[in-house]
Amino acid sequence: MYQLNLGSLSLTEFLNDYWQKKPLLLKGGFKQFTDPLTADELAGLALEEEIESRIVSCVNKQWDMQTGPFEDFSVFGETDWTLLVQAVDHWHPDAAKLLDPFRFIPNWRIDDLMVSFSTPGGGVGPHLDQYDVFIIQGEGKRHWRVGMPDSNLQQMCPHPRLLQVSPFTACIDVITEPGDILYIPPGCPHDGISIENSLNYSVGFRAPAQKDLLTGLADHLIDHDVTGKRFSDNGRSAAKSVGAISDTDLNQVQQLLQQLVNDKTMLPHWFGSLITRAKHELDINEPDPHYSNEEIAEYLDEGSVLSRCGGLRCCYYQQTPDSDILLFINGDQITLPANELTTAQLVCDFTALAPEQNLHFTHSAERLMLLTSLINQGYWYFSE
Amino acid sequence: MYQLNLGSLSLTEFLNDYWQKKPLLLKGGFKQFTDPLTADELAGLALEEEIESRIVSCVNKQWDMQTGPFEDFSVFGETDWTLLVQAVDHWHPDAAKLLDPFRFIPNWRIDDLMVSFSTPGGGVGPHLDQYDVFIIQGEGKRHWRVGMPDSNLQQMCPHPRLLQVSPFTACIDVITEPGDILYIPPGCPHDGISIENSLNYSVGFRAPAQKDLLTGLADHLIDHDVTGKRFSDNGRSAAKSVGAISDTDLNQVQQLLQQLVNDKTMLPHWFGSLITRAKHELDINEPDPHYSNEEIAEYLDEGSVLSRCGGLRCCYYQQTPDSDILLFINGDQITLPANELTTAQLVCDFTALAPEQNLHFTHSAERLMLLTSLINQGYWYFSE
Numbered sequence A, B: 001m002y003q004l005n006l007g008s009l010s011l012t013e014f015l016n017d018y019w020q021k022k023p024l025l026l027k028g029g030f031k032q033f034t035d036p037l038t039a040d041e042l043a044g045l046a047l048e049e050e051i052e053s054r055i056v057s058c059v060n061k062q063w064d065m066q067t068g069p070f071e072d073f074s075v076f077g078e079t080d081w082t083l084l085v086q087a088v089d090h091w092h093p094d095a096a097k098l099l100d101p102f103r104f105i106p107n108w109r110i111d112d113l114m115v116s117f118s119t120p121g122g123g124v125g126p127h128l129d130q131y132d133v134f135i136i137q138g139e140g141k142r143h144w145r146v147g148m149p150d151s152n153l154q155q156m157c158p159h160p161r162l163l164q165v166s167p168f169t170a171c172i173d174v175i176t177e178p179g180d181i182l183y184i185p186p187g188c189p190h191d192g193i194s195i196e197n198s199l200n201y202s203v204g205f206r207a208p209a210q211k212d213l214l215t216g217l218a219d220h221l222i223d224h225d226v227t228g229k230r231f232s233d234n235g236r237s238a239a240k241s242v243g244a245i246s247d248t249d250l251n252q253v254q255q256l257l258q259q260l261v262n263d264k265t266m267l268p269h270w271f272g273s274l275i276t277r278a279k280h281e282l283d284i285n286e287p288d289p290h291y292s293n294e295e296i297a298e299y300l301d302e303g304s305v306l307s308r309c310g311g312l313r314c315c316y317y318q319q320t321p322d323s324d325i326l327l328f329i330n331g332d333q334i335t336l337p338a339n340e341l342t343t344a345q346l347v348c349d350f351t352a353l354a355p356e357q358n359l360h361f362t363h364s365a366e367r368l369m370l371l372t373s374l375i376n377q378g379y380w381y382f383s384e
Ligand SMILES: O=C(O)CCC(=O)C(=O)O
Pocket: A082, A114, A115, A116, A118, A123, A124, A129, A133, A135, A190, A192, A200, A202
């Protein structure tokens, strides 16, 4: 278990003063940090077809970027390159634990754990992201500079697939050591140049844009065959210019859209489903043969520990204590009765369930069926 | 030219009392009606791959429906079937003229002209549509019954591809004769059974549903790479249950959507483009070789007549007399300066342009270029 050390700051102070506002260096954010994986393990992940990886290098001021899978790293030499692997939490249970200390931010906002290995001189260059990130320094040291958002920064494209920014003024300029953590809000330029072979862990966040939300709602309407109301125009007067689109007609069109997005009943359904969909492949291992309810009950009684598949996104929504609970797992919605809040919380609030917690599922046939189905889909598995 | 005869009704009375409200029989709606096409010509259209056609039959109480193209109609016998051909206005200039008398409703609301040929006993069965329709009786006679919307009507599916309703009470029960016109608002059940070989012309309307509108806006955001604002949550407090989606977060999601649809600047752009996209194939004949501006000017000076490609959808929008004009042709947007309203109206308000009207395009190089490009795309052509 990693424990976040905010130094003299309280969590409330961090949230009020820094979250989404200002970058922050947490020197020794993790005390006595030990890496959950080695550079060799990371390289091993980058061999896999289904794992997204890339190598960014800069040799003689010439930036390059290649995407994995990679077979041989020796061609890149000893310096000036960085290997970046996405969604490592999906494949490496110990690395996934690095997300847990940041779960004062709700699940749905957390995206994935990206891990980078950089050789001396390696880095992706000065850039900015649209999302918050906590960058944890693992083994090695890196020179990190972070600036405040600055609308004067120029976009630069030193390589068709690399988006960088012009040089920026740093408000944080530090050589990070194992366990140091940088918090970087969206839009803050940052640049990390490795001093020695170095591992960095990026806890990234999701922040859907208006386009994503609207597309999500549109997909929901299509998937659920919700046509909605049609344009209507009783009381229309005869068109003077038949080719004109009138403001009256446009206003009606707008009102139809407004009614759709003002409606609060559909909102949690499509949003929960949209926001729990995995962006990267999951390491799902469906048990074969499937377990029966009885077998699961037996394992639970025997004190087994359950772990959630790394990167599986689980959320719930309950409007009032009397409302049904909408449980969202990997984009699918399951409806639970209002009094099953503990069930929803056990499923969503924990990435591993201890024997005492698991007993909850043995107390009703419905709960056991739910858990059995989640295990049979490979979403939860017995880890001990 | 067909001339609509509303009898004792004024157009304003029709619009106030019937449009989208009540069905209406216009006995002799077209005086001395002559069919723009023959049953043989309609059958000819139904031979074509790119023209949507279907035959609905009912033999021994057994409904059937087949889609075209058709090669041989003799297999259907002499009675109890109807051939329906969609978007005949796209392929038959004379038939397209049947839409013109209904252009007191703006272009964008008008959909297409469907033509049916029914043998004695033929019809599609009692049903209702989501759209307004004017059904014109051509040659032959048909027994038409029309009712008011009735939520007690049951949906029936006598064939997987036929949606009918249970028997309904008629408020109009008439044997239509050539030139009679029925107006049927959305949701009104109707049933036409042919008494003798009979042609019917349906002037159909478009009424986009909330789903279509939202999808249209979503497509616009995607096509124009409009990401919009991202979810942001500075001032967030620490999550008590990390799996919960909070109402505060949902409200923010909703606000992002509301901002998007409350924005009036994007609205005419995507709506104009959405609503002018053709639903059925157009009979586009791109001239080869293309005309030069000079050649076009010459033809116009010589007094040529221009016709618009049948079914081509043309609309414009101008917010204020000082605003740029957004001209939409077949889903594409062209921006014209504020003082080019006449240009937009000539392009959108008329399906054919007389020599006097055409001279307008010779008075400026930009107008001539616009017209040349429309002709070279096959959207307008010299018909005389
Ligand atoms: O580890 C790296 O080199 C890049 C990290 C980074 O820029 C990020 O996570 O936003």
